[in-house]
Amino acid sequence: WRLSVMMFLQYAIWGAWAPFLWTYLVSKNPGLGMTDMQAGTVFGMLALACILAPFTGGQIADRWVDTEKFLGVVHIAGGVVLFFLSKAHGFGNVSGLMALYCLLYAPTLALTNSIGFHHIEDQKIFGQIRVLGTIGWICAAFILTAWRSVHLLPGYADCLMLPAVLSVIMGVFCFFLPHTPPAKDKAADPLAFREAFIMLKNKNFLIFMLIAFVVTTELQFYYGPTEQFLQLAMKIPGNLTPIVLSVAQAAEFFAMALLLSYALRNWGVRKTMALGTIAWPLRYVVFALAPLGPLAVMKPLVIASLTLHGLGYTFFFVASQIYVDMVSPKDIRASTQSLLALVTLGIGTY
DSSP, X not given: OHHHHHHHHHHHHHHHHTTTHHHHHHOBSSSBOOOHHHHHHHHTHHHHHHHTGGGTHHHIIIIISOHHHHHHHHHHHHHHHHHHHTTOOSHHHXXXXXXXXXXXXXXXXXXXXXXXXXTOSOGGGHHHHHHHHHHXXXXXXXHHHHHHHHTOSTTSXXXXXXXXXXXXXXXXXXXXXXXXXXXXXXTSOSOHHHHHHHGGGSHHHHHHHHHHHHHHHTTHHHHTTHHHHHHHTSOOOTTTHHHHHHHHHHHXXXXXXXXXXXXXXXXXXXXXXXXXXXXXXXXXXXXXXXXXSOHHHHHHXXXXXXXXXXXXXXXXXXXXXXXXXXXXXXXXXXXXXXXXHIIIIIIITO
């Protein structure tokens, strides 16, 4: 249950800002009125931080510090940074604070996976723990909708203040996670990230990483502008877009809780991930055609197509995290998950 709560909070934090930050950055009143280039720079900070993840969080957790303690410290520190970011103005201030926050948050994406795999016996049930992260992402959207309805804390960016609160809660909770010490094998390479990179000599692992890179490059066309697309093209009010976007996570919950284990056991990792990659292009086709048809028809179709994101994310990304743990030596779990984050959330995303 502690791993499940960890996943809930981890993705509630991300879900409170990731789908809504772009609109806040480029909009005026409320918003910062940045150019698209400036907003892209700010939004890209997490990707740049993920490129450093194997050399920071992965190395620290695999070789130096208990994973749960490291998570606790960086989440509390991240919450403090988000508090200042929520009232910051100006491109220089916002981009600097966002860079600092992402350096703290990026390693946690891989480390919550590695700590989860460390304490379960069968990787195929990982989805049943990770699904709480999806519920957390959905709950963040509903909390943000309520926050906007009552105009709580005017003067602070709601999509940054909410994750600040959640980060502090997560940080405190991390100290109560199952104990996960670094590797104590004296024969192990002291540089865990070096062992992770050596795995790329395996042809199958290298091909998998290349596919993961290509798949991830397309995802930012969904994560960044979709809320603005729903508001401008589909005429959905801004206070309702968090709930509408949660349709994708509802499908993700269904796929992760009920379908993923079945797919992995009966179809295998390769076919499961292939199915995931097909879902996203189909969604983009619907988005591209939507402005060409009548709004009364296309709006429900666009909302329905959001479910394809949930299916794609589960069958590709969660399955890929399971695959990486299956082929990884146990003493570099955090570093191999961080390597996956480098290729996908890092280079591919940027």
